[in-house]
Amino acid sequence: MEKELLSYELFGMEFKNPIWTASGTFSYGLEVAELYDLSELGAVVVKGLSLKPRKGNMPQRIVETPAGMLNSIGLQNPGVEYFIENILPKLRKYDTKIIANVFGENEEEYIAVSEILDKAEGVHGLELNVSCPNVKKGGIAFGSDPQVLYDLVYKIKKVTKKPLLVKLSPNVTNILDTADACVSANADGLVLINTLLGVAIDVEREKPILSTITGGLSGPAILPIAVRMIWQVYSKYGSKVPIIGVGGITTIQDALQHFLAGAIQIQVGTANFYDPYSPLKIKECLIKHLRKKGYDHFTKLVGKAHQMIIK
Amino acid sequence: MIVDIKAKILENRFISGKTWLMRLEAPGIAKYSKPAQFIMVKPTTEESFDPLLRRAFAIADVVGDEVVLYYDIHGRGTKVLSERKSGEYIDVLGPLGKQLFPEDYNSYILVGGGIGFAGLSFLMKYLREKGKKFVSLYGARTKEDLSMIEWIKENGFDVIYYTDDGSFGRKGLITQDLESIIEENPGSALAVCGPTPMMKAVAKIAKQKNVPCYLSLETKMACGIGICIGCVVKDIQSDNYVRVCYEGPVFEASEIEF
Numbered sequence: 001m002e003k004e005l006l007s008y009e010l011f012g013m014e015f016k017n018p019i020w021t022a023s024g025t026f027s028y029g030l031e032v033a034e035l036y037d038l039s040e041l042g043a044v045v046v047k048g049l050s051l052k053p054r055k056g057n058m059p060q061r062i063v064e065t066p067a068g069m070l071n072s073i074g075l076q077n078p079g080v081e082y083f084i085e086n087i088l089p090k091l092r093k094y095d096t097k098i099i100a101n102v103f104g105e106n107e108e109e110y111i112a113v114s115e116i117l118d119k120a121e122g123v124h125g126l127e128l129n130v131s132c133p134n135v136k137k138g139g140i141a142f143g144s145d146p147q148v149l150y151d152l153v154y155k156i157k158k159v160t161k162k163p164l165l166v167k168l169s170p171n172v173t174n175i176l177d178t179a180d181a182c183v184s185a186n187a188d189g190l191v192l193i194n195t196l197l198g199v200a201i202d203v204e205r206e207k208p209i210l211s212t213i214t215g216g217l218s219g220p221a222i223l224p225i226a227v228r229m230i231w232q233v234y235s236k237y238g239s240k241v242p243i244i245g246v247g248g249i250t251t252i253q254d255a256l257q258h259f260l261a262g263a264i265q266i267q268v269g270t271a272n273f274y275d276p277y278s279p280l281k282i283k284e285c286l287i288k289h290l291r292k293k294g295y296d297h298f299t300k301l302v303g304k305a306h307q308m309i310i311k
Numbered sequence: 312m313i314v315d316i317k318a319k320i321l322e323n324r325f326i327s328g329k330t331w332l333m334r335l336e337a338p339g340i341a342k343y344s345k346p347a348q349f350i351m352v353k354p355t356t357e358e359s360f361d362p363l364l365r366r367a368f369a370i371a372d373v374v375g376d377e378v379v380l381y382y383d384i385h386g387r388g389t390k391v392l393s394e395r396k397s398g399e400y401i402d403v404l405g406p407l408g409k410q411l412f413p414e415d416y417n418s419y420i421l422v423g424g425g426i427g428f429a430g431l432s433f434l435m436k437y438l439r440e441k442g443k444k445f446v447s448l449y450g451a452r453t454k455e456d457l458s459m460i461e462w463i464k465e466n467g468f469d470v471i472y473y474t475d476d477g478s479f480g481r482k483g484l485i486t487q488d489l490e491s492i493i494e495e496n497p498g499s500a501l502a503v504c505g506p507t508p509m510m511k512a513v514a515k516i517a518k519q520k521n522v523p524c525y526l527s528l529e530t531k532m533a534c535g536i537g538i539c540i541g542c543v544v545k546d547i548q549s550d551n552y553v554r555v556c557y558e559g560p561v562f563e564a565s566e567i568e569f
Contacts, residue, residue, distance in 0.1 A: 031537035031557065035313060047540075056552055062533050062541035064388070067361040069533060073540050076552060220360045250360055273534040274353060274365050275402070277315055 005290050006042075006283070006298055008264070010242055011163035011188055013124060015097060015265060017042040018298055019255075019283045022246045022269030023101035023127060023167070024048060024073065025218075028087045032276050033094070040280055043097035045267060046083070048129050049117070051109045053079040058211040063200045068219030068248075069270060070198050072212040075103060075132070080113050084120045092122030099165070103129040107152055110142075111159055118160035125163040128156065130178075131171070131194045131216075143169035143194070146181035153185035165244060167191035168229075170222075175229045176236060189242035190233060191267070193226045218270040223248025227261045234262025234303050250278065252285035259298065260305035313407060313536070314339040317400040321377060323393065328451075329383040330426060330458035331393050338376040340405050346370075346434035347412050347527045347561050350378065350405030351535040354392040357402070362388045367532045367556070369504070370406060371429035372436065372462065378403075381429040381458060407535045408560045412525050416500040418444035420492060422513050424485060424505025425451050428459050430527045431504050435468055446496055447471065450485030450509070454478040486512045493520045500525060507569065514564035524564040530555045544569050 006017035020043040026032060029044045038044060056076025063070050077083070083100075091098055100117045104110035110128070117123050130143030130152065142148055149166075157164055166182045168175060170193040179190055195216025200209045226247025233243055245263025249255050250271040258266045271278040290298060318335040326332050340350060351365035366388045372379035384390055395401060412419075412434060419438060423431040428449050438445045450473035451457045457479055463470050472480025473487070481487070486509070493499065493516070503513050504527040517524030533539040537557030545568035546553045553559070553567075562569075 025538060027538040027540065035315070035536070055550070056540065056543070059543055059552075060531055061543065062531055062539065064362055064364050064533075067363055069363060071533075071539070071541060076540055076543075219363050270363070270533075273539050274351075274360075274363060275315075276404075276534070276536060276538070 002287060005287055005296070008299065010264065011125060013097065015042045016095075017283055018265040019279045019286070020045055020099070020244070020265060020267040021272060021279055022267035023129065024071075025269040025272045028083065029091050029094075030087065032272070035276055036280060038094035038096050040283070041096045042265060043099050043124070044091070045099040045101055045127055046091070047077055048075050048101040048103045049077055049080040049083050049113060050075065050103055051080060051112050053077065053082065060209060060211055063209045063215070065198065065200055065217065066221060068217055068221035070200055070210060070215030070217055071195070072210045072215035074212070080116050084116070088120060088122055097124040098122055099125045099127050101127045101129050101167070103132045105132065107155065110152060111155055114156045115159045118162055123162065125165060126156075126160060127165045127167050127191055128153070129167055129194070131167070131169040141169055141171070143178060144172050146177045149178055150181040150185045153182050153187050157186050163188040165189040165191050167194050167246075169194045170225055170229060171197050175232055179233045179236070183237065183241055189244055191244040191246055192229045192233060192263075193222070193247045196222055196225065218247070220248050220250050220254070223254055223257070227257045230258060230261040230263050234306065239264070239303065249282070252282050252289060255282050255286065256289065256301065259301040260303070262303040262306065264299070264302050312343050313405060315402070315404045316340070318378070318403045320395055320397050320399050320401055322397055323395055325393075326381070326458040326461070328453070328455035328458055329385075330456070331382055331384065333380045333382065333392070335378045335380070335401070335403060336376055337378045337403055340403065341373045341376050341378050344370045344373050344378065344406040344433070345411055346437045347430065348406040348408040349535070349560065350403050351407060352380075352392065353402035354388045354395070362391065364388070364533050365402070365404065365535065366392065367529065367535050369430040369527070369529075371432045371459070373433065381426060383426045404535065407556060409557060410559050410561050412502050412527070412561050413500065414441070416498070416523070418496055418499040420496055420499045420501050421445055421447040422485060422489070422501060422503045422505070423447070423449050424509040425456055426458070427505030430529070431502060432459060432462060434502060436466065446492060446499075448473065448485050448489070448492070450474070452476065484512070485509060486516060489513065489516050490520060493522055503527065510564070510569065517564060525561050526564050526569065527561050528555045528559055528569060532556055
């Protein structure tokens with residue numbers, strides 16, 4: 001029954017259900033595998049991988065904010081080679097799709113990591129994190145300059161046959177500018193959205209709480225922003241460009257908003273922190289919702305909220 | 312074994328100072344808990360996501376099927392927690408924490424500061440059960456902040472108390488007699504939990520006296536299960552950040568920057 005309602009072919013492979021876990025909110029999956037079987041998930045997007053190991057930022061790295069949190073982990077990771085040798089063999093035992101999140105400090109690093117992951121058995125797709133500062137371009141994020149982003153995606157497409165998703169930064173004036181750049185460069189899908197930049201200040205000590213001052217805002221607080229950006233991109237491209245919705249999904253109602261706005265798959269992120277079982281709970285509730293509505297497949301929901309207003 | 316349950320609140324009452332006591336009916340957690348382990352508690356009811364995150368609390372005691380917490384009201388989360396009523400159910404995940412106090416010493420010196428003593432009280436019971444020798448030191452600013460006195464008396468433990476203002480026990484810092492206590496108890500390991508300045512002071516003395524010093528750490532945590540990578544401290548040997556929730560919460564003082 002679950003398979004009938006929830007499985008979907010995308011990027012030439014079958015996702016058993018549309019519930020993924022978001023990069024940076026699930027480590028490399030193995031910690032949660034102590035709690036439940038990862039085969040229950042449509043996909044696991046692993047924590048961002050770079051060419052060399054990265055130590056990450058000094059504490060304090062997280063702070064709770066109204067209905068959300070800021071994080072500044074600093075992309076701590078053991079490096080792509082370590083991941084492939086030591087973590088991936090354990091992870092690929094699970095019957096789920098493994099999506100590797102990729103980042104670099106410059107274009108060459110992005111390409112190098114992508115090339116390595118292209119050859120890695122058990123990695124089903126790549127998700128580009130383009131919210132990193134581009135050192136060569138004065139630290140402006142790759143994801144905020146459409147031309148830079150186009151070049152990056154275009155070049156990475158040349159080095160990998162695996163599906164290439166781009167996780168867009170919401171810290172831009174118009175999300176369609178960067179979405180267009182990715183579509184023109186033949187990205188296979190768009191992941192909407194990454195975290196929003198924020199600052200929290202300790203009013204007693206009268207200084208910023210995070211060691212890096214700014215951090216990425218996530219959690220229920222960002223839900224309407226994610227839904228809005230999915231809405232905009234779906235309005236332009238419809239089902240031609242697969243949208244993976246992420247941002248503020250904590251309950252089934254939130255997940256439904258993502259689907260109705262146009263997401264074909266969704267990622268659960270920060271909700272894993274306060275309830276690691278939340279992706280499974282959302283999946284169960286999705287099945288119930290589809291039955292209640294009399295839908296024979298979850299894709300009946302996708303983009304449906306647009307129907308009422310298309311002229 | 313980690314379980315995710317809705318625990319019934321059996322009691323939630325003010326003790327003294329900033330401290331509250333919460334007793335939870337949580338047999339699955341009670342059965343598997345060990346000293347220095349903690350649980351993640353969602354302060355709000357099911358429908359609310361503000362404050363969003365669960366809070367980490369040391370398991371202060373286990374009595375049959377019950378898990379006992381002592382917590383200070385520090386901010387919004389603990390304020391909301393203090394408003395939860397007996398008979399309500401609350402989301403609890405645990406027991407968590409993998410690296411705990413080593414058990415291979417014959418005797419221990421326990422040093423607990425403020426609410427940090429709740430990170431050692433379960434160890435006291437455990438050591439007594441195991442027939443191990445231990446000395447316990449408990450310090451706080453004033454008598455009001457020595458919120459576990461009642462528990463200590465009920466359980467029949469001998470503890471040396473310190474207050475900054477002399478309102479109870481010895482006047483002064485918890486570290487003032489530590490060197491002589493270490494000398495009087497050769498072969499002991501220190502087990503420490505409390506505010507960072509106190510732990511630093513204890514670790515310094517331990518280093519001078521060349522005795523092992525195990526710290527039970529508490530840092531800001533979003534998840535408690537190793538997936539947010541937020542609660543880190545620096546491991547000196549590898550020069551990498553390690554997770555307090557997953558690689559800890561207990562670390563030998565000389566191995567980490569804290």
